[in-house]
Amino acid sequence: MKFKKSKDAGKKKLGDISSRYILATGLMQQGNLTEAEFELEKIVQSKPDHAAAINLLSIVYAQLGKFDKALTLNTKLLENNRTNQDYCYNRGIILYSSGKKNDAIEAFELTINCQNDHIGSYLYLGLIYFENDDFNHSLACYKKAIELNPYIYEAWFNCGRIYSALKMSTEAIDSFEHAIQITSNTCEVFYYLGNEFLLKERLDDALKAYNKTIEIDPMSQMAFYNIGNILLRKMDIDGAINAYNMCLSINPDNDMALLNIGNAYLEKNYIDKALYSYGKCLEIDSIRKSYNCLMIGKAMQINGMYGDAIIALNACIALDPVNVIAYFNLGNALYKTGKIKDARIAFENAIKIDQSHLDSYTDYALMEYVDGDKDNALKLFRKIIELDPGNVQAKHMINALEGITPETAPPGEYIAAIFDQYSSDFEQHLKKLAYNAPTLLREELELINKDKKKFTNTIDLGCGTGLSGIDFREITCRLSGIDLSEKMINEAKKKNIYDQLTVGSISSLNAITDRFDLIIATDLFIYIGNLDEVFDTVLKIASNGAYFLFSVESIDGNSFVLQPSGRFAHSSAYIEGLASDKGFSVLRRKSVPLRKGGTGWIDGEICILQKEVSHSIKSH
Numbered sequence: 001m002k003f004k005k006s007k008d009a010g011k012k013k014l015g016d017i018s019s020r021y022i023l024a025t026g027l028m029q030q031g032n033l034t035e036a037e038f039e040l041e042k043i044v045q046s047k048p049d050h051a052a053a054i055n056l057l058s059i060v061y062a063q064l065g066k067f068d069k070a071l072t073l074n075t076k077l078l079e080n081n082r083t084n085q086d087y088c089y090n091r092g093i094i095l096y097s098s099g100k101k102n103d104a105i106e107a108f109e110l111t112i113n114c115q116n117d118h119i120g121s122y123l124y125l126g127l128i129y130f131e132n133d134d135f136n137h138s139l140a141c142y143k144k145a146i147e148l149n150p151y152i153y154e155a156w157f158n159c160g161r162i163y164s165a166l167k168m169s170t171e172a173i174d175s176f177e178h179a180i181q182i183t184s185n186t187c188e189v190f191y192y193l194g195n196e197f198l199l200k201e202r203l204d205d206a207l208k209a210y211n212k213t214i215e216i217d218p219m220s221q222m223a224f225y226n227i228g229n230i231l232l233r234k235m236d237i238d239g240a241i242n243a244y245n246m247c248l249s250i251n252p253d254n255d256m257a258l259l260n261i262g263n264a265y266l267e268k269n270y271i272d273k274a275l276y277s278y279g280k281c282l283e284i285d286s287i288r289k290s291y292n293c294l295m296i297g298k299a300m301q302i303n304g305m306y307g308d309a310i311i312a313l314n315a316c317i318a319l320d321p322v323n324v325i326a327y328f329n330l331g332n333a334l335y336k337t338g339k340i341k342d343a344r345i346a347f348e349n350a351i352k353i354d355q356s357h358l359d360s361y362t363d364y365a366l367m368e369y370v371d372g373d374k375d376n377a378l379k380l381f382r383k384i385i386e387l388d389p390g391n392v393q394a395k396h397m398i399n400a401l402e403g404i405t406p407e408t409a410p411p412g413e414y415i416a417a418i419f420d421q422y423s424s425d426f427e428q429h430l431k432k433l434a435y436n437a438p439t440l441l442r443e444e445l446e447l448i449n450k451d452k453k454k455f456t457n458t459i460d461l462g463c464g465t466g467l468s469g470i471d472f473r474e475i476t477c478r479l480s481g482i483d484l485s486e487k488m489i490n491e492a493k494k495k496n497i498y499d500q501l502t503v504g505s506i507s508s509l510n511a512i513t514d515r516f517d518l519i520i521a522t523d524l525f526i527y528i529g530n531l532d533e534v535f536d537t538v539l540k541i542a543s544n545g546a547y548f549l550f551s552v553e554s555i556d557g558n559s560f561v562l563q564p565s566g567r568f569a570h571s572s573a574y575i576e577g578l579a580s581d582k583g584f585s586v587l588r589r590k591s592v593p594l595r596k597g598g599t600g601w602i603d604g605e606i607c608i609l610q611k612e613v614s615h616s617i618k619s620h
Contacts (some may be wrong), residue, residue: 021053037059057103059090067098082521083115089118089121096245100301101128114532119145119152126158135162142500153183160192172196178586187217190271194226203230221250232264262295271303290319294326301333309333324354331360334366343367356387365397374564375399397566405562407530435595437551439470439524442475444588445549448608449475455518459541461506461534462524466492473497476518482509507536515543523594526567529560535582539611548584548609552603565597575607584609 020039027036030555041056043050054073061070077087105128110123122145129138139162145155160175176193183189194209207230213223228243235326247254277298277523282292295473297312313330316323331346347364350357378401384394399406414470415547444451455476460468463481465488471595473479478502483489489501502508519538525531538548555561555569563569572589579586596605 017047033060033064063092070094073106083114085111117148119148135166137160149181153179157189169196169199187213219250237267247401252285254411256279266299274299289318297329306333306336322353324350324357328360335476340371400562400564400566421511430595438471440592441549442471444606444608455487457516458518459480460514461521463492464488466495468522469497470522506534509537509541514540517543517546519548525552535578539582542611544613546611551606579609583612
């Protein structure tokens, strides 16, 4: 007996398929791909021509990495409908996901042929061309997507990345800023924007962008790293160290953060921490091994560990035989250990690699000058002038070596730079030279100031690290100091003996209203030469009857001379004539050995002058 098919049973089956399809769609949206796959396969088994289920199953297969199955189903769909834009588009996605980018391009172009305003295809094509480094085609695709819909974050963001790759920072910034107007809660766009600001030297804008990156994603190690780099450039060393430490707390093996925090520690003179960071970086990073060795060598050199510095710098050179900075530092380290011949070879290698490396010529010339090879020193200083015609130090030393005395002193910037360089070990150097001019001046002053009068207001001209302040602090109510070198002033501050310290030139005192009854200038005039303007300034700031104490290196004759040492010497006749002309009485002059120099002592004079009552600057 035959039974007829029930219409209700057919409806029930269709209802089951529809329910399964809705269920599968929901599972897929929830990310439950395996369960969605099961439901869709059941549908296709029951109804092999269910195009929507086949299409959805092909997408699920692709997302599960079952690309062959996905393509088989997609091909089946396209056999029946080659102009269906959804099938063509999904084929492109499947092919792209399986790594078949060229085939994917064909599928997306076919989609666009079916529907020329298909934004998704333009976005995928833009992505594929970008990944293939075909930036022009990629940019054209993203621009087309923006033309169709100007509110697509992805299109603006990737346009920015393309412009960045093409080194078109202005256009990149504009694109990233458009992307932010659409979506302002993604960290990547702020990070990329920060990078472009950095390339444009817009450091403050870059900082804002990186800080916004961190606000959205506090684990963005590279944002912290770049903040550290910016703060290091701004010489906010503590801020840079904090930023690098945040980066390293996220990724302790970030080799560049280790390297740059080492540089920051070096700026702060935290040598042990710098060496630890460089050493840690050396363990991790083989690419920058030579640079790490260089920085370890520099850190050890700063710390006076010259033998270890030489080992590290030689290791750097073994890895990078044309590293001019390594040879330069090696020359200095060898010189510090007394290995003049080897230092000479290192400097020669540096200038052989880079014939315009001024630092190597300069330190090489100074080494030869100090070591007594004045002919080679003069040759090197002349080479510096060839490379840098305005080089003040070279001009000064050439004058000294050729016996030429200039009428004007070297610029203050030059003198400040010299003393900034030597501020940390300046006093130790003077102790080796048995320098005691401040004490000698104080003793001479006591012979005049027999009633031990306490001075009201004292200024120490060219105060340096404050050695004169030590001798005169107890005999004055107020003690001020002024020096061109900021680092010298910082050293003087550590002594806590000055009431006021100022970075500036002596001529800047012409603008002040304070008056001083004691003015000191120890070992200052050896850097000036012509003292005419100095005496004018001292006369102006001195109260009536004020004492003016100073030391000079001695020379015969009636003037001042730039000596082969590079220092100025002044004759007694010159000092007496200038004092008389400016309105000072010479109370005491005494010949003394100022300091050791070469094989003997450097002869000098200590002088005490007094401003004549009611004397003003003479007109000329």
